[in-house]
Amino acid sequence: MFTVIKSASTGIGPRLGRLALPGKKVVHTPHYLGITSRGVIPHITQDTFARDASITGVYVGLEDFIERAPYQTPPLYQFKPPKDSSPLRRFIALPEDTLLVLGARRAPPVAAPAANPNTNETVSVCTAVGFRVLRADDYAEAAERLQADIVVGLGDIPYGRKLGNKRIEKATERNIKWTQDHINLRHSAETRAQQAKLFAPLLPVSSAKQRFYIETLIQVSERDVAGLAVYALDSLEDLPEALQPLPRLGFTTPSAPQDVLQHIVLGIDVLTVPFINAATDAGIALSFQFPSTSCDQSHNGSDPLPLGIDMWSPAHAVDLGPLVDGCTCYACANHHRAYIQHLLAAKEMLGWVLLQLHNHHVTDIFFAHIRASIANGTFTDDVEHFQRKYESRLPEKTGQGPRVRGYQFKAEGPGEPKKNKAPFTMLDDGQEKIVESAPPEAGTDASELEAQGFAAKA
């Protein structure tokens, strides 16, 4: 399934690979997965995804679909597609050849409040109606039934918190048990032909600190574990050789392209990159390019270039150029900056659609150039050059994004105030008029009603 094409000369480092699953587009690594929200890449409908984007794989969090569980059966579980097709893929209308990766939580997830800790049998997940518990055995069963291409096993990952020594011990035990139970469930399945590849979650600590779990993984890796899910770069530093051939899927939340490069330097093969969606929501068109031998090495100026362009700025109001010169994405090929600036200012949804297509395209090219650079053996120099050439952070957001949802906030526990202003409110005198007007009696005839006026009583 995964072949390493070129690896670092010593230990763990940047490497080229090829992730090939039957019937799916081959993912040349390093690469990234598009991050979905409730089954879609935000702002991109399924037809646009198939026609105008070239995203090779997506990541889906199960917590987006299971707010009714366990008391009611969620619609995703009730959905029965024709035989042999993946219920999850059909439910979210993902093209057949796009790699589908399923995990329990979104990327990046909202950290659970201290009042909702994980237990020996459950993890806390954030659904559309708040935090719920997801049982490890329910997750394993659902993950097998939904037939994604890759399933990230459930891990006791303490998002947003440090693990103390006691807690590491407990988390190690839980990971061993959950992984083994999941593997046993897979062995008992009737058909193994369509089974997803299982990626085992590493705890966000060094391999030495979770060594009993690592030893378990080494025992089962040949047959039952096809890859690793990495939540902190610490766990790669001393990763034993036996696990090194496995592909590494990163949930390491890079916040800028420089972090992406750093995580590739430290050995991540496939990344989830949350700043693409965040930049789009903020109205920012990404504009960075990784230098490969085929393109510029010319920037020697003292001022670093911005990583993105704030499209809210009125400076673009009469600019008929593309978002980025030479960009071949759908947005740049068909529209100009002035139009996109207008769409954002008018809060037209199409503005974010175009930005999202452009931002994913820029990221596609970025990763393609990274792979070319590793193949050419110039990666270290190119990374250095990139760091000199660009600012270290994405531009600040100035305009308003689309309406934010619960899963985009940090949880602060019960009784937190509403964070979204209602988009439409009643003006004061409108409210007064309603108080003044008594509802008409049941026996009122038409002429009286007409005299009184209906909704427009003044």
Ligand SMILES: [Zn+2]
């Ligand atoms: Zn573009």
